[in-house]
Amino acid sequence: MNPDLPSERTDVWLFITALCVGGAEKTLVELANGLDADGYDVTVWTVFETNPLAAELRSGIPVRTLTSCGRVENGAVVAVTDRTAYLTVPLRFCYAAYRERPDVIHSFLLFDNLIAGVAGLIVPSTVVTGVRLVPDDEGRVRTLFRRVAVRLSDRIVSNSETGRDLAVDRGADPERVTVIGNGRDVSRYHAGSGAAVRSELDVGEDELVVGTVGRLLERKGHFELLTAWAQVRERGIDARLVLVGDGADREALEARAEELGCADSVEFPGMRDDVPDVLAAMDVFAFPSHYEGMPGSVIEAMAAGLPIVATPVDGTAELLESYRTGLFVPVEAPTDLGWAITRLVESPSLRWALGNAAQRHARTTLTIDAMVDRFEAFYRELDGETTDRRPTEDGSVPQAQ
Secondary structure (H helix, E strand, C coil), X not given: CCCCCCCCCEEEEXXXXXXXXXXXXXXXXXXHHHCCCCCEEEEEEEEECCCHHHHHCCCCCCXXXXXXXXXXXXXXXXXXXXXXXXXXXXXXXXXXXXXXXXXXXXXXXHHHHHHHHHHCCCCCCXXXXXXXXXXXXXXXXXXXXXXXXXXXXXXXXXXXXXXXXXXXXXXXXXXXXXXXXXXXXXXXXXXXXXXXHHHHCCCCCCCEEEEXXXXXXXXXXXXXXXXXXXXXXXXXXXXXXXXXXXXXXXXXXXXXXXXXXXXXXXXXXXXXXXXXXXXXXXXXXXXXXXXXXXXXXXXHHHHCCCCEEECCCHHHHHHCCECCCEEXXXXXXXXXXXXHHHHHHHCHHXXXXXXXXXXXXXXXXXXXXXXXXXXXXXXXXXXXXXXXXXXXXXXXXXXXX
């Protein structure tokens, strides 16, 4: 047992909308698995019962679900089938928190942040909410919800400095916001083997593969990537583009590839559970997202030793250094993206230099162990803080002291 841990186990509830395939969800699973079992009693709570990643939790970690009325599309919960869930879900969670009194309630996404904050009004638990994404245009309603969640939080954890700035802009005390970057099992992605994947996709021995991994959504920049790819192909470059993942825009992307005349060189293999092998089959990784938090897909590509071309948004700009560990192009700039991809495809030495530097950086700073160590230090810091968020006479909600 770690001698720095409290003498009694800390009861931590990790709370998220659902354990679907996604960056925040993977981080929660890796955190739950990595926390010292001698020092932490971990329970995972989800709003909805669509939890494919629950199978990756280590034995002994319970998963408790609040409702079964989520509507699933393309592997993600997009809505509720019964609107009464907006009332019953918070009530069920608050009742459980009132009865069991966990030491820490740690939520990750906006909906669960709100529910956790409400629970904190009636129990002495320390409420930790998360900032995992930094949208470029959040909208009035979500901005209001985020302000409320910030007000009800004792502490906030962001996975990027940009997320920290967003929380402060929404009213958080800067001293109550902690930045803990994501981590990944670097050795797993370094050990991938791409031969079977290349054979499955019928990729030629000398044919290069440019790819990306993520939800197929407009904000991920896939439409710009297809436009850029058509330009790459017009230059006579014999290569394949692979868009791994699923999402609401898949059919539109497939149609766009047909319109651009490059569909014969574009693959849509869907969701994969062999991402290390998929990355090992690639020669270049493209990530032209419009906005992000701290993208796990980029960390995984770095761990796999891939040269990366990306947009310098939010956490991506914190992970990569231009011309050292990757190439940056402006957001929604397919011409620049096509130029950068072409440069990497045509320069083996540049691919090697960028990929090697990215992998070294991932091995030293972006591991699961490093992330879990920072979270454990953070939880230890919470020990001894008092939590009384009953409204004061002026209507304000105190934070932990």
